[in-house]
Amino acid sequence: MSRTEHVLSHRTALLLFAVVVAMWGSNWVVTKTLVESVSPLWTVAIRSTIATVALLVLLLVRGQLIWPRRGDVPVILAVAILHMGAFSTLTAFGLQFVPVGRSIVLGYTTALWVAPAAWLFLGEPMTRRRLAGIGLGLTGLATMFNPLAFDWGDRSALIGNGLLLLAALCWAANILYVRAHNWVSTPLQLIFWQALLATALLSTLALSIEGVPNVVWTLDLAGWFLYAGIGGTALAHWAMVTVNRSLPAVTTSLGLLATPVAGVAFSAIFLGEPVGASLIVAMTMILGGIAIGSIPRGLARSCPPKSGQDRASR
DSSP, X not given: OOTTOOOOOHHXXXXXXXXXXXXXXXXXXXXXXXXXXXXXXXXXXHHHHHHXXXXXXXXXXXXXXXXXXXXXXXXXXXXXXXXXXXXXXXXXXXXXXXXXXXXXXXXXXXHHHHHHHIIIIIOOOOOHHHHHHHHHHHHHHHHHTOTTTSOTTOHHHHHHHHHHHHHHHHHHHHHHHHHHOOOSSOHHHHHXXXXXXXXXXXXXXXXXXXXXXXXXXXXXXHHHHHIIIIIIIXXXXXXXXXXXXXXXXXXXXXXXXXXXXXXXXXXXXXXXXXXXXXXXXXXXXXXXXXXXHHXXXXXXXXXOOOXXXXXXXX
């Protein structure tokens, strides 16, 4: 750990963690609001630009801005393309067709795909707990897509749900690579370069497909973009790295499951989206499956992760 980094007290870390969960949960609602006024590609490109500038300022203030080492170039590419690029774009498009509550639950099925893929590609053991967790999570997913209740004739709904599941798979692929990567620099030191590359890719894609953005700027719209870019992206990622250094991995793994719950609550409060029994049952089963499959048996106290193992999940 470098001299500029320190471990927070347990109480402060928990408070910061709660703020992160709230910001990430509300960020889905904000993104839903943004894509109603700005095209999805330009929404994620503008948000990424704001986040990149905020991260540059943050790292300069903390004295942690570095040139990336050659060994970390692959992970910069992976995070920028798969997570900051593909995941963000696909969820933005999906939110045009799918309510926030359902969207965030689908997005958080990521962990269900990570477990079998880690067994297949990384040689991680497939324990009974993981199998049980995957089974419970997939049952929850099947509950959400009840063939008798789902409107298969709604093309928009099919596209939206498909995009969100594809986004979850992209995030899962990113997690797998991050697990396998041999870190040279810390994730916090690399996040600016990841955001910068993602911004360049997203802006180029948006400009080539949609041309110059025709955005009718208002104070509200600018405020939502600033919140999404600075609070929901840049500061939340920095805070999560800090939290990962200060709390046991078990605590953060379980705590992150509160993010979709917060997102569903925010969507109901601020967007008036109904929260039906089927969504609650499906969410409980999916998150329960993730908890069972990802939390080690016997919750022994674990040390904060080393710098190369920090994760900035969202």
